[in-house]
Amino acid sequence: MQEDRNKILVDSIRRLLRRDAVSHLKKIVNKTHAADLSIIFRSLSLHNQHKLFHMIEDTEQQGILLNELDEIAFPDFVEDLDIDNIVAILEQMPKDDVADLIVRFPKEKADTILEKMNQEGSDEVEGLLGYKKDTAGGIMVPDFIALSEDTTAKEAIESLQKEHQDVEMPFYLYVLNDQKKLLGVISLRQLVVVPPQTPLKNFMTSDIFYVTTDTDQEEVAKLVARYDILAVPVVDDKNRLVGIVTVDDVIDIFRMEATEDILKMAGLGEQFTETQSIFKSTKTRLPWLFASCMGGILALFIIKHFESSLSESIFLAPFIPVIMGMGGNIGTQSSTIVVRGIATGRYDFKDLRKVVSKELAIGSILGIIYGCMIASVAQLQYDTILLSISVSTAVFTSMSVAAFIGSMCPMIFTRMNIDPAVATGPFVTSIIDIVSIFCYFKITTLLIGI
Amino acid sequence: MQEDRNKILVDSIRRLLRRDAVSHLKKIVNKTHAADLSIIFRSLSLHNQHKLFHMIEDTEQQGILLNELDEIAFPDFVEDLDIDNIVAILEQMPKDDVADLIVRFPKEKADTILEKMNQEGSDEVEGLLGYKKDTAGGIMVPDFIALSEDTTAKEAIESLQKEHQDVEMPFYLYVLNDQKKLLGVISLRQLVVVPPQTPLKNFMTSDIFYVTTDTDQEEVAKLVARYDILAVPVVDDKNRLVGIVTVDDVIDIFRMEATEDILKMAGLGEQFTETQSIFKSTKTRLPWLFASCMGGILALFIIKHFESSLSESIFLAPFIPVIMGMGGNIGTQSSTIVVRGIATGRYDFKDLRKVVSKELAIGSILGIIYGCMIASVAQLQYDTILLSISVSTAVFTSMSVAAFIGSMCPMIFTRMNIDPAVATGPFVTSIIDIVSIFCYFKITTLLIGI
Numbered sequence: 001m002q003e004d005r006n007k008i009l010v011d012s013i014r015r016l017l018r019r020d021a022v023s024h025l026k027k028i029v030n031k032t033h034a035a036d037l038s039i040i041f042r043s044l045s046l047h048n049q050h051k052l053f054h055m056i057e058d059t060e061q062q063g064i065l066l067n068e069l070d071e072i073a074f075p076d077f078v079e080d081l082d083i084d085n086i087v088a089i090l091e092q093m094p095k096d097d098v099a100d101l102i103v104r105f106p107k108e109k110a111d112t113i114l115e116k117m118n119q120e121g122s123d124e125v126e127g128l129l130g131y132k133k134d135t136a137g138g139i140m141v142p143d144f145i146a147l148s149e150d151t152t153a154k155e156a157i158e159s160l161q162k163e164h165q166d167v168e169m170p171f172y173l174y175v176l177n178d179q180k181k182l183l184g185v186i187s188l189r190q191l192v193v194v195p196p197q198t199p200l201k202n203f204m205t206s207d208i209f210y211v212t213t214d215t216d217q218e219e220v221a222k223l224v225a226r227y228d229i230l231a232v233p234v235v236d237d238k239n240r241l242v243g244i245v246t247v248d249d250v251i252d253i254f255r256m257e258a259t260e261d262i263l264k265m266a267g268l269g270e271q272f273t274e275t276q277s278i279f280k281s282t283k284t285r286l287p288w289l290f291a292s293c294m295g296g297i298l299a300l301f302i303i304k305h306f307e308s309s310l311s312e313s314i315f316l317a318p319f320i321p322v323i324m325g326m327g328g329n330i331g332t333q334s335s336t337i338v339v340r341g342i343a344t345g346r347y348d349f350k351d352l353r354k355v356v357s358k359e360l361a362i363g364s365i366l367g368i369i370y371g372c373m374i375a376s377v378a379q380l381q382y383d384t385i386l387l388s389i390s391v392s393t394a395v396f397t398s399m400s401v402a403a404f405i406g407s408m409c410p411m412i413f414t415r416m417n418i419d420p421a422v423a424t425g426p427f428v429t430s431i432i433d434i435v436s437i438f439c440y441f442k443i444t445t446l447l448i449g450i
Numbered sequence: 451m452q453e454d455r456n457k458i459l460v461d462s463i464r465r466l467l468r469r470d471a472v473s474h475l476k477k478i479v480n481k482t483h484a485a486d487l488s489i490i491f492r493s494l495s496l497h498n499q500h501k502l503f504h505m506i507e508d509t510e511q512q513g514i515l516l517n518e519l520d521e522i523a524f525p526d527f528v529e530d531l532d533i534d535n536i537v538a539i540l541e542q543m544p545k546d547d548v549a550d551l552i553v554r555f556p557k558e559k560a561d562t563i564l565e566k567m568n569q570e571g572s573d574e575v576e577g578l579l580g581y582k583k584d585t586a587g588g589i590m591v592p593d594f595i596a597l598s599e600d601t602t603a604k605e606a607i608e609s610l611q612k613e614h615q616d617v618e619m620p621f622y623l624y625v626l627n628d629q630k631k632l633l634g635v636i637s638l639r640q641l642v643v644v645p646p647q648t649p650l651k652n653f654m655t656s657d658i659f660y661v662t663t664d665t666d667q668e669e670v671a672k673l674v675a676r677y678d679i680l681a682v683p684v685v686d687d688k689n690r691l692v693g694i695v696t697v698d699d700v701i702d703i704f705r706m707e708a709t710e711d712i713l714k715m716a717g718l719g720e721q722f723t724e725t726q727s728i729f730k731s732t733k734t735r736l737p738w739l740f741a742s743c744m745g746g747i748l749a750l751f752i753i754k755h756f757e758s759s760l761s762e763s764i765f766l767a768p769f770i771p772v773i774m775g776m777g778g779n780i781g782t783q784s785s786t787i788v789v790r791g792i793a794t795g796r797y798d799f800k801d802l803r804k805v806v807s808k809e810l811a812i813g814s815i816l817g818i819i820y821g822c823m824i825a826s827v828a829q830l831q832y833d834t835i836l837l838s839i840s841v842s843t844a845v846f847t848s849m850s851v852a853a854f855i856g857s858m859c860p861m862i863f864t865r866m867n868i869d870p871a872v873a874t875g876p877f878v879t880s881i882i883d884i885v886s887i888f889c890y891f892k893i894t895t896l897l898i899g900i
Contacts, residue, residue: 031657033676033677035676035677157642160639160642160643161642161643170637170639171621171638171639171680187620188621188638188639188642189610189620189621189638191642192607192610192611192638192641192642193610193611207481224701225698225701225702225705226483226485227483227485228698230621230680230697247680247697247698247701248675248678248697250701251674251675251697251700251701251704252675254701254704254705254708255675255704255708255794258704258705258708258711258712259790259794261708261712262708262711262712262715262786262790263786263787263790265712265786266782266783266786266787267779267783268783268786268787278808278811278812278815281808281812282812282815282816285780285783285812285816286816286819288779288783289776289779289780289783289816289820292775292776292779293772293775293776293820293823293824295775296771296772296773296775296776296824297772297824297827299768299771299772299775300768300769300771300772300827300831301768303767303768303770303771304768304831307764307765307767307768310764310767311761311764314757314760314761314764315757317753317757317760317767317770318749318750318751318753318754318757319750320753320767320770320771321746321749321750321753321770321771321774321883321887322743322746322747322749322750323746324771324774324775325742325743325745325746325749325774325879325883326739326742326743326746328778329717329738329739329742329876329879330735330739332716333716333717333718333735333738333739336712336713336715336716336718337713337716337718340709340712340713344705344709358728358731361728362728362731362732362735365728365732366732366735366736366739369736370739370743373743374743374746374747377747377750381754426779429775429779433771433775437771
């Protein structure tokens with residue numbers, strides 16, 4: 001739906017650009033949300049991008065557009081943009097977005113921009129730049145509505161009418177004391193329903209959730225999701241209110257964290273690599289593949305160790321892939337369940353015994369089922385009862401051990417403060433490969449007696 | 451942090467329960483958010499759960515708690531709960547939550563509850579039950595603030611003071627015509643800053659985003675995230691406003707969809723299986739493992755086909771795992787990137803050529819690197835130059851083919867309207883296994899001439 005609409009838009013904008021139909025273009029550009037324009041930009045030449053950009057009348061929309069440009073398009077685009085123009089746009093944007101944007105400029109240009117911005121704005125931005133990127137301080141907006149506890153509802157509404165034009169989430173008002181300490185919160189809704197002369201302290205909610213500037217962004221997001229709130233106040237180490245994190249940023253955090261987790265589980269780094277060069281993507285993937293390569297080489301030595309048995313009973317070789325594959329796959333299932341369970345707060349270390357024994361049970365049942373299935377293939381192909389028994393025992397062992405290791409490792413990694421999403425992939429797979437191969441040959445040499 | 455706090459809470463609640471310190475317990479229970487209580491409930495006996503539940507004075511908090519109970523705890527808990535009690539709680543809850551909750555009761559009990567609820571409420575709930583679960587209709591709340599376009603700002607504020615007490619997102623007011631068609635939206639913020647006598651039509655935003663009752667919930671969520679709005683209006687097929695979807699539900703949708711995608715990619719079904727029985731979990735995992743078992747058996751036949759060459763050159767066997775493993779792992783990386791890219795809207799079918807050729811390039815580079823590495827192990831171990839060349843060629847082929855297949859398949863599945871997250875896992879792995887094995891033996895027989 002969304003895609004179709006964008007396609008139609010791209011086509012008509014291109015047609016109008018060819019015909020140089022400026023007034024038509026202006027109408028379309030100013031009617032389209034900047035978030036949509038940013039997608040269309042991808043399919044346009046740099047020249048046309050600039051042409052359209054300058055047709056946008058609302059500087060706020062220009063800011064949103066700038067913010068949505070990806071890391072490939074952004075540097076080229078801003079290179080030709082006038083500094084005063086950039087400053088004018090940035091002054092209209094929420095300060096947290098400015099802080100995100102400013103670090104994408106070359107250092108020198110960024111400094112010039114900050115110098116040219118009005119004092120108050122650039123101080124706020126530089127303040128934000130001091131916080132770590134993935135903490136509450138790094139994602140908060142320093143614009144909020146703060147009032148004293150003796151303010152009346154009527155005065156509060158009047159102050160809304162006079163100032164606070166550029167506050168991002170104007171639905172909560174925060175009540176502070178003289179030291180800027182947070183005393184309570186009031187929703188705009190409450191404000192309009194109480195008698196006008198009521199002082200804020202009489203109806204503010206004083207039992208409020210807040211975070212500190214160094215709270216991890218994932219913690220912040222979980223808090224907002226858990227209590228269904230629209231914004232959470234951020235206080236500094238002296239308990240003074242310094243900003244708020246709004247729900248729209250929380251959505252972005254959850255989406256980003258989910259993507260990160262998925263990528264990490266496949267050894268693809270933390271950042272989406274769409275916009276990365278081939279060289280950089282290759283580099284990101286190298287270590288994970290290296291770990292599994294080491295696992296494969298270890299498996300190589302194990303098979304080599306049993307080479308003489310193998311050459312006597314060549315019929316053992318064809319079963320290597322299926323035994324390793326079944327172990328590897330169920331191991332991935334078990335570790336995925338546990339990694340995601342930990343990420344969403346369903347599991348923690350104290351559930352270790354419960355989780356691992358359940359996975360072990362599932363692994364064993366599936367091991368019996370697939371052990372029998374693969375043994376019947378063996379029986380049909382080779383008609384050697386001892387081989388069939390060996391194969392089924394090996395499948396069973398491999399699958400139950402894999403489920404055990406796959407569920408155990410992420411738990412232990414978490415306990416050791418190692419991110420389970422990063423560690424489990426190649427680690428679990430390699431261990432399982434090695435264990436599977438070793439058990440297979442050990443079992444066959446014992447049973448068949450080669 | 452959160453976990454520690456909960457642990458302390460559980461411990462003190464347990465201690466107080468043992469001492470039967472009712473007044474103490476009451477104080478704690480009424481000070482704790484119901485979302486936190488639900489976690490504590492997991493570690494308490496049914497008897498104690500009821501005891502605490504009845505200590506909660508705020509029916510709204512009781513409702514939140516009920517809603518947070520998982521599918522194991524819920525049936526037991528509500529079994530002993532008085533119907534009138536349930537009805538009283540449900541009447542305080544947002545209607546979308548009631549609709550979600552009511553389907554968790556046994557059919558008969560649900561009917562009795564709906565009968566006993568006040569007419570208006572139960573009509574609304576039954577209306578919601580008519581929509582499919584994962585559409586805008588299924589997740590919307592039917593409570594919103596609707597006014598006519600000639601209402602003045604002052605009248606609007608007065609109506610807020612008189613009614614609309616139980617509206618979930620009281621920050622937007624919707625302007626409707628006589629046929630209940632949506633004309634525009636006003637934020638509470640706008641309402642308090644305009645002169646009191648201004649009619650709504652003079653300052654409402656009439657160019658608004660909306661969805662229809664059958665819009666997929668993921669589409670709704672993307673819309674809210676894209677335009678940073680707090681609630682999106684839902685209209686029926688006659689364009690009448692019937693509900694709104696609020697941002698807190700959008701957060702839940704994103705988290706759920708991410709979990710679903712992760713689980714599907716590992717063949718674990720769509721639902722988190724923590725609360726499922728061992729038998730049910732086993733059943734969910736069977737088909738995915740079956741697909742990879744079939745792949746393994748095919749690989750078995752391929753190796754068997756080359757059995758005579760293999761018995762002559764037994765040194766070929768130890769390389770089977772590492773060649774298959776490297777192909778499998780890079781294939782997983784490529785398909786993960788593409789599946790997640792599609793899910794987050796970064797890729798669509800028109801990017802096919804670009805995406806696949808990039809992955810192919812990365813696969814080839816990595817194939818050369820690891821081909822050389824594994825060939826040097828071969829050379830050191832067997833000192834046969836032709837074997838080393840065969841092995842490196844096989845690794846290179848396997849890895850580039852894997853990257854190609856891994857990136858191609860999810861694209862094609864999407865085009866065919868098959869969910870790529872479900873399909874790629876076992877499908878891609880099996881194809882890659884088979885291709886790798888076949889190429890390996892084909893290359894060695896050609897090069898070494900066995």
